[in-house]
Amino acid sequence: MEASAPSRIGDRSTSDVVVRLRTREGRDDWFYCHSHILVEKSKYFADRLSENWPTCQIIDSRNCVEVYCEESDFDHFVNFIRLLYVAIDGSSDDFWHGVKNALGILQVAVELGCPQIVTGCVNYLEAVPWEEADEEEILRVVPGMGSQAEPILARLQPVNPSTIRRVFFSAVQFATSSPPSSMNNLKTSAQEQLEYMLTEDDDAPLLTADDEVKSVVKNCVKGLFSRFNNLLDTFLFQPVESVSESGKMQSFQHHLSDISWACQILSKLEIMSEFVNSWVDASDKILQVVKHASSTGEVIETKLKVIEVTSKILEAIGYGTVILPTAKRLHMVKTWLPFVRVSKPLIDSVTTNDDEAMELKIDGELWQSLESAFVSIVLALPSGDQAEILTEWLGNEHVHYPDFSEAFEVWCYRTKIAKRRLADIKENHGMENTL
Numbered sequence: 001m002e003a004s005a006p007s008r009i010g011d012r013s014t015s016d017v018v019v020r021l022r023t024r025e026g027r028d029d030w031f032y033c034h035s036h037i038l039v040e041k042s043k044y045f046a047d048r049l050s051e052n053w054p055t056c057q058i059i060d061s062r063n064c065v066e067v068y069c070e071e072s073d074f075d076h077f078v079n080f081i082r083l084l085y086v087a088i089d090g091s092s093d094d095f096w097h098g099v100k101n102a103l104g105i106l107q108v109a110v111e112l113g114c115p116q117i118v119t120g121c122v123n124y125l126e127a128v129p130w131e132e133a134d135e136e137e138i139l140r141v142v143p144g145m146g147s148q149a150e151p152i153l154a155r156l157q158p159v160n161p162s163t164i165r166r167v168f169f170s171a172v173q174f175a176t177s178s179p180p181s182s183m184n185n186l187k188t189s190a191q192e193q194l195e196y197m198l199t200e201d202d203d204a205p206l207l208t209a210d211d212e213v214k215s216v217v218k219n220c221v222k223g224l225f226s227r228f229n230n231l232l233d234t235f236l237f238q239p240v241e242s243v244s245e246s247g248k249m250q251s252f253q254h255h256l257s258d259i260s261w262a263c264q265i266l267s268k269l270e271i272m273s274e275f276v277n278s279w280v281d282a283s284d285k286i287l288q289v290v291k292h293a294s295s296t297g298e299v300i301e302t303k304l305k306v307i308e309v310t311s312k313i314l315e316a317i318g319y320g321t322v323i324l325p326t327a328k329r330l331h332m333v334k335t336w337l338p339f340v341r342v343s344k345p346l347i348d349s350v351t352t353n354d355d356e357a358m359e360l361k362i363d364g365e366l367w368q369s370l371e372s373a374f375v376s377i378v379l380a381l382p383s384g385d386q387a388e389i390l391t392e393w394l395g396n397e398h399v400h401y402p403d404f405s406e407a408f409e410v411w412c413y414r415t416k417i418a419k420r421r422l423a424d425i426k427e428n429h430g431m432e433n434t435l
């Protein structure tokens with residue numbers, strides 16, 4: 001006895017039921033199907049074609065099943081009906097034709113009760129990559145489908161806080177490890193994500209910056225700066241020609257880039273103090289190494305990176321984020337003021353006149369922030385130290401930057417009224433005026 005040929009959709013010679021697919025807009029398509037396939041694969045069709053359906057006794061009601069759908073879902077219903085005739089065994093996923101189509105078929109399969117197609121769609125959607133638009137649609141649709149569709153959402157589920165911390169700690173160690181230059185892109189990516197994890201935007205940060213998090217970050221940055229400091233010592237004990245060799249100054253620049261990023265993280269976690277002190281102590285050595293840069297491009301790029309970090313350090317000092325004794329604050333002004341005032345016109349001239357150097361251009365806001373930080377630090381020094389700095393500034397050819405006009409104005413006012421102000425205070429407190 002020969003095996004009967006498999007049923008095929010649209011075969012009118014063997015079809016015993018018509019699925020009439022209709023929309024409110026008037027679309028009306030007929031599909032010649034087979035009741036045994038519809039009943040076996042779909043609970044909806046099994047109910048409609050059963051003896052218990054209220055209209056089963058009406059003439060032709062069991063030979064034609066009407067299905068209504070939205071116009072936007074019409075193609076998904078058509079694909080669903082065709083898939084009822086396909087053996088979905090996981091050996092091939094070619095019939096889903098992308099995330100959007102599979103998601104549409106899944107909704108129909110859930111609505112019409114077809115476990116086989118639901119499972120096939122879920123397995124496909126759970127495994128393939130999504131575009132952002134696909135992800136938003138999945139989040140809109142899938143949660144209402146119940147437990148059968150939950151595997152699709154696995155990649156979108158919140159992660160255990162302890163797991164997040166482990167990822168964060170590993171990323172911090174990698175981002176501050178100074179890997180080979182071939183891994184710079186990976187390191188930069190890790191640094192960007194670490195900053196994102198700590199950023200509070202529309203959502204809360206990914207992890208709480210508790211004592212453990214702060215301790216790990218501080219230790220990793222401490223290791224980074226220790227390697228940077230060793231690099232400084234190595235440079236200073238080598239001949240100038242050796243230091244300026246190709247690659248060595250580039251290593252110095254890479255460390256500076258990492259340190260600049262580290263400042264951002266330390267600032268977010270409010271743990272800048274130790275790092276600021278380390279930079280203050282290393283300032284003289286840093287400036288000596290910068291002098292070893294050979295080519296013009298190398299000089300500019302190196303100075304830019306140094307200024308980026310120094311600006312963050314001076315801001316932390318100037319605005320009271322990190323408290324330093326007077327001697328260290330004065331040292332920072334005397335050390336970095338000459339460097340900045342000489343570097344700015346050089347950088348501005350090169351980055352303005354050289355089209356190839358435009359990527360090196362410093363944002364104007366950085367120069368402004370740097371100037372404001374200097375002014376804040378100067379105004380917090382003893383008046384005698386202020387007078388010394390202002391005297392030097394007024395006689396310097398680079399008087400236009402940093403502009404200490406504000407500091408000069410405040411110093412003049414304070415100095416003019418100082419005796420009267422202090423005399424009044426002593427008199428009010430019954431103290432002998434020795435001024």
